[in-house]
Amino acid sequence: MVPGKSHPRYRELVMGTFSHSFRLMPAGMCVSRNLRAIKLEGGRPEIVENAIEDVHAFFSKYEPIMSDDLKAIFG
Amino acid sequence: MFSHPSDIAQRIRSGARLLLAAEEEVLLSLPQGDWIGGTIPYFMTETGGVVSREMVFATPVPEQSTSVEIRTYGPTDIASICKDAPENGVTFLILPASSQIHLEFAQKAPDFQDMYLKPLLGWISGVHLDDLGRKLPKVVDGRTLSAHTSAGVAIHCALPANQVARMGIVNLFSPGEGEVxxxxxxxxxxxxxxxxxxxxxxxxxxxxxxxxxxxxxxxxxxxxxxxxxxxxxxxxxxxxxxxxxxxxxxxxxxAKPVDDYMVEFAKMLPKDTHAAFSCNCILNFLYSGLEGKITDGMTGPVTFGEIACQLLNQTMVYVSIETV
Incomplete structure (x- = not known):
C-alpha cells in the first residue's frame, strides 16, 4: 500500500533532501521533473503540493512493479 | 522481426498490427493497414546489426492489446499525446528527425499532461547517412499510406487491467567524475x-x-x-x-568512457525480460561498431533518437508487458 500524500518522504523526495536512484526508469524521470520544477520556480507551497500530487499518483499507479523502490523509500 | 517486404505485406493483409521501420520506398510499397512506420535503413536483428535499403523491421503491437488507435500528431497537438493515451496501456510514437515536431517534443515533453503516468516510447526516424541533406526523414501512417516530414505518428495500445507496460533503458554511459x-x-x-x-x-x-x-x-x-x-x-x-x-x-x-560496448551491454541487459519492442541509437551503432554484432534479445530499428517518455540519445529503449 502506497503511503498517503501526507507522508513526509514525498516532500523530502521532491525537495531533494532525500534522494533515491529508482530502478523503475520513468519513476526517476517523474521525480526528477518535479525536482527541476521546484528548483526553477521556487519552493512555493502550490508548486510543492503539485509535485507531491504528481509523485503520489505515479507511485499509486505503478505500485505493482516498483515494490523494491517503494520499500527503499518508505521502509 | 527482420523480414522481406512481401512477408510483411502478407501479415498486414491478414490483419497484423505492426510498428515498421524501413526505407521510405519500401514502406510506401506496403499495403494499407493497421501499422505505423518510420524511415531508417539501420537495424539490430537477431543475427546482428545490419544496414539494408530493402528489408523491413516489424514489431507487432503487444499481443495483449485490447484495442489500438493510430493517430497523427503535429507540433500544435503533440502535447496531448499522453492525455489521449488509454488509462492503462502503452503508446508508441515515431517522429521525423530535425522536424519542428521533433524539436517541440524534445523541449516540452517532460511537461506534457499525463507524461510519465502513461508509458510512451518510440523513436526518431532518419535516413541513410549517405542521404543526409538529400532526403528527409519521414513517418508513415499505414492506414492511408501517407508519409509525413512534419508530423508524428502514434499507436495507442490499451492493455487489460492485469497487464502493465514496464519501460526501461540500457544506457552504458554514466556521469564522469568531472565538473558539474x-x-x-x-x-x-x-x-x-x-x-x-x-x-x-x-x-x-x-x-x-x-x-x-x-x-x-x-x-x-x-x-x-x-x-x-x-x-x-x-x-x-x-x-x-x-x-x-x-x-x-x-x-x-x-560521461565516463566505455571500454567495450558489447561487454558492458551484456552486463547491463535486464535478465528474464521479454522485450515487446526495442530500439537503439545510431550513435551507438556507429561509435561502438554494432554492424554484425548481436545485442542479445534486443532487436529493432537503429534510430536518430530514442523516446522513453522524453527524447534520449545514445540509449537503448525497450518495453516489456508484465502480468500484475
Whole structure:
C-alpha cells in the first residue's frame, strides 16, 4: 500500500533532501521533473503540493512493479 | 522481426498490427493497414546489426492489446499525446528527425499532461547517412499510406487491467567524475554554461578540455541516466550543437568512457525480460561498431533518437508487458 500524500518522504523526495536512484526508469524521470520544477520556480507551497500530487499518483499507479523502490523509500 | 517486404505485406493483409521501420520506398510499397512506420535503413536483428535499403523491421503491437488507435500528431497537438493515451496501456510514437515536431517534443515533453503516468516510447526516424541533406526523414501512417516530414505518428495500445507496460533503458554511459555542468538556457544549441557554477563559453570549455564528443553529457535523473549527445562544435560562432536539448535546472557531467560496448551491454541487459519492442541509437551503432554484432534479445530499428517518455540519445529503449 502506497503511503498517503501526507507522508513526509514525498516532500523530502521532491525537495531533494532525500534522494533515491529508482530502478523503475520513468519513476526517476517523474521525480526528477518535479525536482527541476521546484528548483526553477521556487519552493512555493502550490508548486510543492503539485509535485507531491504528481509523485503520489505515479507511485499509486505503478505500485505493482516498483515494490523494491517503494520499500527503499518508505521502509 | 527482420523480414522481406512481401512477408510483411502478407501479415498486414491478414490483419497484423505492426510498428515498421524501413526505407521510405519500401514502406510506401506496403499495403494499407493497421501499422505505423518510420524511415531508417539501420537495424539490430537477431543475427546482428545490419544496414539494408530493402528489408523491413516489424514489431507487432503487444499481443495483449485490447484495442489500438493510430493517430497523427503535429507540433500544435503533440502535447496531448499522453492525455489521449488509454488509462492503462502503452503508446508508441515515431517522429521525423530535425522536424519542428521533433524539436517541440524534445523541449516540452517532460511537461506534457499525463507524461510519465502513461508509458510512451518510440523513436526518431532518419535516413541513410549517405542521404543526409538529400532526403528527409519521414513517418508513415499505414492506414492511408501517407508519409509525413512534419508530423508524428502514434499507436495507442490499451492493455487489460492485469497487464502493465514496464519501460526501461540500457544506457552504458554514466556521469564522469568531472565538473558539474549546468545550462542557464535550455535547447539544442548552447553558447554558455556554468562549470561548477562559473560561467564559461561551452565550446571553449570543450575545446580546452579536448573533450571526446563521442561521449555524451549525462544527467542522473534520480537513477534514470539521461544522455545528451554532441552533434558538433561551431567554434567560429561559439556554439555547441546537440542531438537533444539540455534543460535548465539539471546537473550534467561528461560521461565516463566505455571500454567495450558489447561487454558492458551484456552486463547491463535486464535478465528474464521479454522485450515487446526495442530500439537503439545510431550513435551507438556507429561509435561502438554494432554492424554484425548481436545485442542479445534486443532487436529493432537503429534510430536518430530514442523516446522513453522524453527524447534520449545514445540509449537503448525497450518495453516489456508484465502480468500484475
Amino acid at each position: 555542468l549546468t545550462f542557464p538556457d535550455g535547447g539544442f544549441q548552447v553558447d554558455r554554461c556554468l562549470v561548477d557554477g562559473v560561467e564559461r563559453v561551452f565550446s571553449d570549455y570543450l575545446l580546452e578540455r579536448k573533450v571526446d564528443t563521442r561521449l555524451p553529457l549525462v544527467a542522473d535523473c534520480s537513477g534514470a541516466m539521461v544522455n545528451v549527445s554532441f552533434q558538433g562544435i561551431d567554434s567560429s560562432r561559439g556554439l555547441v550543437n546537440l542531438y537533444a536539448p539540455v534543460f535548465p535546472g539539471t546537473d550534467y557531467r561528461l
